[in-house]
Structure formats: structure tokens, C-alpha cells
Amino acid sequence: MADSMTEESDYYPGKDDLDWGYQEVGKEPKEGVEWGLLFPDANGEYQSPINLNSREARYDPSLLDVGLTPNYVVCRDCEVINDGHTARIILRSKSVVTGGPLPRDHEYELHEVRFHWGKENQRGSEHTVNFKAFPMELHLIHWNTTLFNSVEEALAKKNGVLIIALFVQIGKEHLGLKAITEVLQDLQYKGKTKIIPCFNPNTLLPDPLLRDYWIYEGSLTTPPCSENVTWILYRYPLTISQLQIEEFRRLRSHLKGAELPEGNDGMLGDNFRPTQPLSDRTVRAAFQ
Template structure:
């Protein structure tokens, strides 16, 4: 984990929707000047260069995630988003003492093939998918919009997903993806509480069937209209330090 809880990133919730895409991820600085900053995300996590910090185990993260009974699943043309309305929070770990971070939404990044898809990499190896659990500091701020761009305002927990056995917690998501085939489609649904480890090959294929455009839209030459490979290239670590709870 990086020393800074906040990383400058493209996927901070609520960013104005400009004409952008993951195809030109290496050139985002032309559209978003802040994307040229020193502390960009994602990064490669190099286990040999990580600094061992046993203190990370002294106080672990304490998630208090409740079953989401009122969620909205959206295909926004860039990703699949789960907009949460039930209050789930996380505290502890490297977070500021006595600060509570509320889970705002979950976003998915996946590849068109299993060899790629995650935003972050581990020793330059990518995973087929990565989930982002986007939180905001509800102790200091009144809303996620207020917390954006502020010190200790946003917390993003990234989870790698590997192809393996079926993940029952994500089953509720993959079952509704057929109703989200095109951009700007959404559905109200109940999502069960989950811990991501593996996802069945047929489950990730449901993501790969999604489209990045509205139904009937004329596609540009060379664009197959399929939603995938929605990850940004890894960025320089700069002067940040990656800490690890293991050796």
C-alpha cells in the first residue's frame, strides 16, 4: 500500500464527463492537466522494493459492510458501477485515527483477455479484473463531492480478481449484466455482501459482452464497440513508498 491514502486518479467519483476513453490513456494529460501530477494511479507494485512495515498488522482495517438492498448497477460506457445507498463504512488500518470512510460505489476494470485487465500490476503482472471500492471521509465532509480533491478525503481499496471458481457474491451482478448491454443503462438490484478472490470464467465473460456505446450509435472505424480493456497504463511511483505487511 502506498504511504498516501489519496492518489491522483482518473476515476475519482463525480469528475466531469469529457470526451475521453481508455484507448488514449497514455495521453490523458492533454485532457486533464491534473493527470500530469507526480502521484498518479495506477502503479506497479514491486515486492522487492516494498518497505516491510510490521506496524500495518498492529491495527487492521475494520470494514463494516452491510448487505446492499438498494443499489443501482450502471453501464456508463467506461465501466460498470454499483451505486450504493445502504451505508457501509471502513475504519482503522493506515487511515487517520477515528476517521470513518463511507463506501460510495464499486467500479470494475477488466480486460478483453485474461492476461490483462487490472489497473495496478504486481511485479509487472496484470490480473484479469480489478475492483475499486470508492469511499469518502464522512467524518470530515458532508458528501463525496465535498471530499473530492481534499486531504484524507477519498479512500479507494483495490481488489484483484482472478479467474477460478464461481464467486457467489458477484453472481447477483453478473446475472443482471445482460440487461446492461449498452451505455447509459441501469437497473435497480440487490447485491449481496462479498469478498472478492476468484470469479468464474463465465462470470467475467458477462462483462466482456457489454458495449461502450448507446444502442444504435454509429461506431468509428476500427472500434468494435465492446467495453473492455478499461484500465490506465501504470504510472511512475515517483517519491512514494510502497509498504508491505509481509516479507
């Protein structure tokens, strides 16, 4: 795989110096939160995330003609990163997904996993379902290796990027994510990275029999907010423990020793973008 997305490039090489952040919950937007000023794509009509209205989603039985087939393999020497905005797992394995609503015979390779969470359990997910938020949402970010040579090349291109999203609820411990939550204490500050010997992305998918999902066309939910992203959102959430989500909430959004602006506790969380207008898009559902 073209290993072109480095730890610092995030999605947009050369734009590291453009500082962006998230609006604090319950407060007026602060200077610098207006992404559209720095990243014009953020002003587009087909932005993500959105609210999924289950009554308005259109049931499309053709989505079940060909099953969505993830063929993920265990990743050795995965890199886990605190980039100051989120926790990321960079995968080095040839994990792919095909079928379902994707173009026929096209392969999408899993490049990384990102997490979005709230500082409290009643918020945190980027997408909402009937205006209900989950405490966390994770994104499996794929790019089309049939058409493109790198993630950067695939961005903002038709059929270039696929993001499979899963909502996360609080309950029993998630054994597959234990490999990640156990090392988060070593990644407390921005810029910290850790290589973990083994991670199985299959554990992030619901039971293969739970084929219910929504699909729509949107954008990246972080700058540069490029559009032409295909979103597949599973209806059934994953479950992690309260202790596991607390490990994410201990991460910090700043470099070790950095001076923080007044009123900023430096804790990483509430790193979700508000929902965006649906405009004239249709959300399709693989279930009734």
C-alpha cells in the same frame, strides 16, 4: 449519506461532455486518449495505478497494530450502471471502514464499486504485481464522512478518498458477484441501469484472516485523476469464473443504435489505465 453522485456526473459534475477513452492495446495512442490535456491532474507526480514491486515495498509492522475493519452491510436496492467506461455498483447502505492505516476515529463510507477488465485473461487489472497483470481489478471507493459532506467535497483533499482494490483471477464462480453478473445482460449498452434488490459488499473482501495488503498514496485512475487518494490493495485475489468475466466482456461502450467509428467494435473492455511512474513514493506492506 449525501447522495450527491448521480449516474451521469461520474466524479466531476459539469464535465460530462468531455469525452475520454482508453488506448487500444497494442496500438498507438489515439486522439483524445491524452487525458492530461483535458484533466490537468492526470499530469501529476503521484498518479495511479502503479506496478507493485514486492521486493521494494517497505514492510511496516505498525500497519498491524490496529486491524483494518470493514463494517459493510447488505445493500438494498443497489443501482448497477453501464456508464460506457465501466460497470458500477452505487451503494445506498451505510457500509464503512475504519482502523488500519486510516486516521484514528475517521470513518470512510463505501460509495460505489467499479470494475476494470481485459478483453483477454492475460490483462485487465490497473495495478500490476511485479509486472504481472490480472484479468480484472475491482475498486471499492470510499470517502471520509468524518471530514466531508459529500464525495465531491472529499475529492483531491488530504484523507478524503480511500480506494480498496482487489485483484481478480479466473477459477470457480464467485457467488457474491452473481447478483451483478446475472443482470449485466440487461446493461449491454451505455446509459443502461438496473436496480437489484440485494447486494452484500462483504463478499468482495478476502477472508478476515488474510490481512496482507499494500498501501500507498495515489490518484483516481479515471478522469479527473485527482490525487490525495489512499490506496489499499489486498495481496490475495478474488476468484470469478470464466463465464462471469465473459458477462462483463459483453458490455458495450456506446449508446444503443450509435454509429461507431471505423475499426471500433464498441465492446467495453481493456478499460484500464497504464501504470504510472512511482516517483518518490513509498509503497508499504503489512506483510513480509
